[in-house]
Amino acid sequence: AQSVTQLDSQVPVFEEAPVELRCNYSSSVSVYLFWYVQYPNQGLQLLLKYLSGSTLVESINGFEAEFNKSQTSFHLRKPSVHISDTAEYFCAVSETRNNFNKFYFGSGTKLNVKP
């Protein structure tokens, strides 16, 4: 089974500063990679995904992530954060087994953007 590691449980950062949220997973055999964002008392919203093709994927609100197969990583970056980016971010890996895709979530990283 997969394991997904988000080493940083909390990341404090000042507004307009760059940020990187790290995600590593255990195996790169037939995996798909996702970042979800969760605002307080809400469900999960898909931020971006890597299914195939270009290893650099971008979201509409300025986040990007790069699939690095050799390092089994999918780190999330934003060059300049806003207060509204304060939320919990979950990295997820989807692995196909027996014609079924199972999600493995990391433990989450709380991004706290300060003014």
Add this chain to the structure above:
Amino acid sequence: DTEVTQTPKHLVMGMTNKKSLKCEQHMGHRAMYWYKQKAKKPPELMFVYSYEKLSINESVPSRFSPECPNSSLLNLHLHALQPEDSALYLCASSLAPGLAEQFFGPGTRLTVL
């Protein structure tokens, strides 16, 4: 319609009550999922329905009973719950069981007194 809806948003119940959570999607997805999320933790998979049939039960206690009456609707029946079952219950769907992307609903916040 490109979203997963869940009702109710909040639910408070006693340990002897029977209640149900409802999840609905009209995207033509044929796989639906229930997750449980405790505070400050990632979601944990509970059940998977594939083409309206229960495919995966992640050793969930029998006080949780899922039901998939049709391809758009997923229920979670609750009976004799414990306070430690208090959590955010998330529903998700995907186009097919073998396809990667899952779409999540907003969740039902359950409190068991």
